[in-house]
Amino acid sequence: MPASSGLTSALRESALRTLHIEQAAINDLKEKLDEGFDRACSLILACQGRVVVTGMGKSGHIAGKLAATLASTGTPAFFVHPGEASHGDLGMITRTDVVLALSNSGETAEVTALLPLLKRLGVPLISMTGRPGSTLGTHADAHLDSGVAREACPLDLAPTSSTTAALALGDALAVALLEARGFTAEDFALSHPGGSLGKRLLLRVKDLMHSGERLPKVPLGSPLRDALLEITRQGLGFTCVVDDDGRLAGVYTDGDLRRTLDEYHDLRSVSVDAVMTRPGKRIRPDVLAAEAVRLMEDSRITALAVVDEHERPIGALHMHDLLSSGVI
Known part of the structure; x- marks a missing residue:
C-alpha cells in the first residue's frame, strides 16, 4: 500500500535529520585531529609487520572495512575478531605488528581483555574511541578521538553517528598514509587486478x-x-x-x-x-x-x-x- 503524503513527509524529515546529525559528527572530527593522529601515522609508517585491526559489534564491522581499505592502499592490514583473539587468534599478531582497536565506549570487554597480552608482546596500540579517558584510550600509544555529540538514532542508542565518524576517521588515516607512502594509481591497480578498476589502470x-x-x-x-x-x-x-x-x-x-x-x-x-x-x-x-x-x-x-x-x-x-x- 503506498504511503500517504503525510507519512512520506515524515519519513523524509527523519532521513534529513539523520543526515544532518551525521554530517555534523564528521565536521566535528576536524577539531579532534591532534598529535594523537600524527603518532598513529608514525607508528604505522614505522611498522615492519602488519596493522591488525580489531573491534566488536558495529565497531567490528567498521574495523573490517578499515582493514580492507588500508590493505588496498599500501598498508598491509587484516581484521582479527577480539573474541577469537582471546581464544587462539592472538597468535596471528607478531611483535613487528601494530594493533588498531576500535571501541566507541573504550570499555568493550572483549577488546580491553587484549591489553595485557599486547603489552607483554610489546605491540604498539592505537585506539579509536569516543572517550579519550576510557580504559582503551588511556592505555594506547596513540589515541584517535572519534567521539560524537549524539547518535542519529532518536533513542541515542543504536550506533549511527559514532560508526559514521569512525568510518570517516579511518578513511582519513588510510589516505594520510597513502599520501605519505607516495602510493600511486598503478600501485592501487596491482592489488585490484581482477576488477574493472585494475583493468583501467593496468592494461595498455x-x-x-x-x-x-x-x-x-x-x-x-x-x-x-x-x-x-x-x-x-x-x-x-x-x-x-x-x-x-x-x-x-x-x-x-x-x-x-x-x-x-x-x-x-x-x-x-x-x-x-x-x-x-x-x-x-x-x-x-x-x-x-x-x-x-x-x-x-x-x-x-x-x-x-x-x-x-x-x-x-x-x-x-x-x-x-x-x-x-x-x-x-
Missing part, C-alpha cells in the same frame, strides 16, 4: 591492439576500392594509409566513405589519397588503454592507429576491444 594499448596480419593497411596512391576491401577484410571500420617509408600518412574510415559518397558519383577513379583523413588520430603502444578511451571519446571516433616512435603503424585499436576487455 599494446595489450589490446590488433597487429601483424590483423592490421588494416594500404599504401598511398591505392585505388579507393583497395582501401574499402581492406576495411571489409579486417572489420575494424578503418584502414591506415602509409607512405613509401611505411609511416602513417592518414586513415580512411567508414565516416570518410559517407563523405566520399556525397562528393563523388563514380568511385572507380578515386584514389584513397584524395579522400582520406590526414594525418589521422594515432596513439603509442605503451599508453594506458584508459587514455585511448579518452582520445576516442574526445575525437568521436571508434578506432585508432597504433604507431611506433617512427610513426609507422604497428597495430590498430577499436572501441569494441576496450569494451570487451572491461576497460569501459
Whole structure:
C-alpha cells in the first residue's frame, strides 16, 4: 500500500535529520585531529609487520572495512575478531605488528581483555574511541578521538553517528598514509587486478591492439576500392594509409566513405589519397588503454592507429576491444 503524503513527509524529515546529525559528527572530527593522529601515522609508517585491526559489534564491522581499505592502499592490514583473539587468534599478531582497536565506549570487554597480552608482546596500540579517558584510550600509544555529540538514532542508542565518524576517521588515516607512502594509481591497480578498476589502470594499448596480419593497411596512391576491401577484410571500420617509408600518412574510415559518397558519383577513379583523413588520430603502444578511451571519446571516433616512435603503424585499436576487455 503506498504511503500517504503525510507519512512520506515524515519519513523524509527523519532521513534529513539523520543526515544532518551525521554530517555534523564528521565536521566535528576536524577539531579532534591532534598529535594523537600524527603518532598513529608514525607508528604505522614505522611498522615492519602488519596493522591488525580489531573491534566488536558495529565497531567490528567498521574495523573490517578499515582493514580492507588500508590493505588496498599500501598498508598491509587484516581484521582479527577480539573474541577469537582471546581464544587462539592472538597468535596471528607478531611483535613487528601494530594493533588498531576500535571501541566507541573504550570499555568493550572483549577488546580491553587484549591489553595485557599486547603489552607483554610489546605491540604498539592505537585506539579509536569516543572517550579519550576510557580504559582503551588511556592505555594506547596513540589515541584517535572519534567521539560524537549524539547518535542519529532518536533513542541515542543504536550506533549511527559514532560508526559514521569512525568510518570517516579511518578513511582519513588510510589516505594520510597513502599520501605519505607516495602510493600511486598503478600501485592501487596491482592489488585490484581482477576488477574493472585494475583493468583501467593496468592494461595498455599494446595489450589490446590488433597487429601483424590483423592490421588494416594500404599504401598511398591505392585505388579507393583497395582501401574499402581492406576495411571489409579486417572489420575494424578503418584502414591506415602509409607512405613509401611505411609511416602513417592518414586513415580512411567508414565516416570518410559517407563523405566520399556525397562528393563523388563514380568511385572507380578515386584514389584513397584524395579522400582520406590526414594525418589521422594515432596513439603509442605503451599508453594506458584508459587514455585511448579518452582520445576516442574526445575525437568521436571508434578506432585508432597504433604507431611506433617512427610513426609507422604497428597495430590498430577499436572501441569494441576496450569494451570487451572491461576497460569501459
